[in-house]
Amino acid sequence: MxxxxxxxxxxxxxxxxxxxxxxxxxxxxxxxxVHIFFTFYGLTLLKKDLSELKVSPLGNPAMPxxxxxxNFMQMLPGMENIATMMMKQKIADKGVASVEDLRTACLExxxxxxxxxxxxxxxxxxxxxxxxxxEYGGAATFFEFAGESDVNLFI
Amino acid sequence: MEFxxxxxxxxxxxxxxxxxxxxxxxxIDATQVLKVISTDPGSVKDFNxxxxxxxxxxxxxxxxxxxFTFYIKKRSS
Numbered sequence: 036m037x038x039x040x041x042x043x044x045x046x047x048x049x050x051x052x053x054x055x056x057x058x059x060x061x062x063x064x065x066x067x068x069v070h071i072f073f074t075f076y077g078l079t080l081l082k083k084d085l086s087e088l089k090v091s092p093l094g095n096p097a098m099p100x101x102x103x104x105x106n107f108m109q110m111l112p113g114m115e116n117i118a119t120m121m122m123k124q125k126i127a128d129k130g131v132a133s134v135e136d137l138r139t140a141c142l143e144x145x146x147x148x149x150x151x152x153x154x155x156x157x158x159x160x161x162x163x164x165x166x167x168x169x170e171y172g173g174a175a176t177f178f179e180f181a182g183e184s185d186v187n188l189f190i
Numbered sequence: 191m192e193f194x195x196x197x198x199x200x201x202x203x204x205x206x207x208x209x210x211x212x213x214x215x216x217x218i219d220a221t222q223v224l225k226v227i228s229t230d231p232g233s234v235k236d237f238n239x240x241x242x243x244x245x246x247x248x249x250x251x252x253x254x255x256x257x258f259t260f261y262i263k264k265r266s267s
Contacts, residue, residue, distance in 0.1 A: 061205040064212035065243045130201045130230075140209055 041181035042071045043189045047079030049088040049122060049134070054190050055080070056137035062186075063144040070180040071141075072172075074151035077190075078158065081150055081165045085134050089119045142168055149176060191250055191261050194222040200229045200257070207233045208240055215246060215264050223249065226260045234258055 040062040044055040055077075059069045073081050079088070092098045092109045101121070108114070126133065132140075141148070148169040155162070155171065162171075170176075181187050197214040199207035207228040214224045226237070234251065237260050241248040245265040252259040 057205050060209055064205070064208050065240065130203045130206070132203070132206050137205075 037066055037068045038186070039180065039184040040067045040069045040186045041177070041184040041188075042069070043177070044071055044073045044077035044080055045075050045190065047076030047088070049090040049119060051190070052080050052085075052088055052134045053137070056134060056141055058188070058190075059146045060137055060140040060144065063141070063146055067185075069141075069145075070147040070149065070177075070184075072149050072151065072177040072181075074154050078150055078154050078160060078165075080134070080138070081148065081169055083164060083166050085138070088134060089115055090122045091115045092118045138166075142166075147180075191225075192223065193225040193261060194218050196225045196227070198227050199233075200227055202228070203230050204232050204236065208236055211237070211240065211260075211262065215262070218264055220264050220266045222264055224262045224264065226262065228258045228260070229256055231258075233260075237262070 040059070042055050042059060046052075055071055059071055062069050090098075092100060092104070092114065093106075098118075125131075148166075149172050150160075150165060150169055152171045152173055154160070195214055195218050197210050199210045202210070207226065207230055211224065211226045214226065218224055228237075230236075234253065237248060237251075237258075240246070241262065247263040247265070248260060249263050250261040
């Protein structure tokens with residue numbers, strides 16, 4: 036019987052979009068059955084348009100910067116866009132997959148994606164803003180799969 | 191070494207070489223051999239782990255400073 040991986044994706048920034056989709060697509064390649072539950076900011080990763088994903092140096096002292104930058108500079112207008120642009124350039128230069136490509140790989144290989152219904156309501160997301168082929172459910176839906184999974188991760 | 195299909199994963203980073211390998215394996219028959227070329231140094235450990243977990247057989251690994259070439263025999267069932 037196939038092993039099972041259950042993930043909770045709770046973050047919606049460009050950098051944190053990677054771990055759930057990398058782990059899910061790789062686990063499927065290793066013949067796992069995979070289920071990702073998207074809740075709170077993680078729901079952003081199910082939007083049709085992922086071009087709005089951003090990364091912020093603010094409050095992230097471990098983020099490598101080309102030049103050392105005092106904390107107050109990082110909150111200047113435009114800094115988030117510059118950091119995001121630089122990160123996207125690096126991703127392309129180093130042959131790292133885009134978030135879109137990894138998500139498509141997950142969808143095509145049968146990873147089950149569930150949007151947290153409560154968060155959809157809380158943030159007034161419209162199902163038409165989200166991609167097709169996903170399911171909507173709550174914590175009990177997650178446990179139905181997670182309870183019999185071999186690996187469970189909260190990201 | 192003889193092979194039945196070749197997958198070029200050069201310039202790609204984790205997890206893409208593994209995903210391309212998996213796709214390549216799905217396009218050949220059981221016991222046929224897939225050749226995968228990668229430039230990701232992490233892929234050496236990853237391809238070993240992939241084969242151990244999936245039952246495909248890593249027949250041979252040729253590596254030089256920058257390129258890693260894997261020959262993988264698809265499992266019989």
